[in-house]
Amino acid sequence: MKIKTSFIFLILIMIFGCKNPVATENKVPGTIIFSDSFNDPSFKDWRTSNDPSTPSLPDYAIQITSAQKRLGNSSVKFELHNNDQEQYSGKRAELRRWPPDEQFAERWFAFSIFLPDNYQIDPKSAESVAQWHNYPDLNLGEQWISPPLCLLTKNGNWFVVIIWDDNKISDMEEITLNNKQIIVDLGSYENDKNKWIDWVFHVKWGWSDSHKPVLEIFKDGKLVYSRKGPNTTNDETGVYFNIGIYKWDWLTNPQKSVLTERTIFIDEVKIGDANCSLSDFYPVD
Ligand SMILES: [Ca+2]
Numbered sequence: 001m002k003i004k005t006s007f008i009f010l011i012l013i014m015i016f017g018c019k020n021p022v023a024t025e026n027k028v029p030g031t032i033i034f035s036d037s038f039n040d041p042s043f044k045d046w047r048t049s050n051d052p053s054t055p056s057l058p059d060y061a062i063q064i065t066s067a068q069k070r071l072g073n074s075s076v077k078f079e080l081h082n083n084d085q086e087q088y089s090g091k092r093a094e095l096r097r098w099p100p101d102e103q104f105a106e107r108w109f110a111f112s113i114f115l116p117d118n119y120q121i122d123p124k125s126a127e128s129v130a131q132w133h134n135y136p137d138l139n140l141g142e143q144w145i146s147p148p149l150c151l152l153t154k155n156g157n158w159f160v161v162i163i164w165d166d167n168k169i170s171d172m173e174e175i176t177l178n179n180k181q182i183i184v185d186l187g188s189y190e191n192d193k194n195k196w197i198d199w200v201f202h203v204k205w206g207w208s209d210s211h212k213p214v215l216e217i218f219k220d221g222k223l224v225y226s227r228k229g230p231n232t233t234n235d236e237t238g239v240y241f242n243i244g245i246y247k248w249d250w251l252t253n254p255q256k257s258v259l260t261e262r263t264i265f266i267d268e269v270k271i272g273d274a275n276c277s278l279s280d281f282y283p284v285d
């Protein structure tokens with residue numbers, strides 16, 4: 001009997017004593033599912049914001065350039081003028097990843113943004129420099145609304161805007177009325193001009209707490225915002241990621257803007273799966 005008890009005890013030590021090392025060894029490494037250092041002027045892995053029903057984008061709108069680069073020899077320059085042709089119902093020079101991601105995906109999005117020295121303050125008018133847009137349920141008659149998540153510049157500051165909705169058909173007025181949005185002021189960009197800023201957004205999408213949604217935002221490797229709570233709209237398709245400039249006031253409220261042109265540079269875009277961690281993206285080099 002004594003021998004039997006000792007044997008069971010030994011088995012238990014073998015099981016529990018080994019548990020932690022085995023768990024560590026089995027951690028699945030993250031996978032980088034997309035990356036672009038912007039050496040290829042064809043942008044073959046992206047869709048441009050050129051609406052096929054309108055004239056082509058001007059040459060200056062989206063260009064590979066060696067003028068600035070985070071890594072390698074080049075980056076992508078986005079340049080938007082207030083009198084540019086509207087594209088997809090807005091003034092925009094953007095690259096989008098297409099098709100949209102799956103519902104409830106968990107992803108890491110990394111990208112570096114360079115605001116040039118002459119990136120002036122526009123006191124009343126914002127522009128998006130990165131946005132994650134939902135794809136509405138068009139088959140149910142749903143309309144396009146603001147994106148669930150975007151990184152903006154406005155009046156000299158960085159902002160992140162998050163909206164969400166568990167209704168199947170979303171309506172911007174209803175979202176605003178019921179306060180299903182958060183505007184996060186991430187502070188001045190004045191000292192961020194003329195240098196690269198490395199952004200990482202870790203997102204698990206969901207429109208209700210039951211989806212266990214997550215948002216973590218890192219600026220130059222430091223956590224600047226985190227939230228566990230709904231962060232997207234109730235749609236049959238997930239969101240798609242866009243980089244570049246979208247300045248809606250230039251079409252709908254041009255009197256709000258004191259500017260006529262905007263230029264930014266973006267480099268080192270990487271998208272990782274749920275198993276990634278910050279160290280897969282930062283430091284960038
Ligand atoms: Ca590059």
Ligand SMILES: [Ca+2]
Binds near residue numbers: 142
């Ligand atoms: Ca919907």
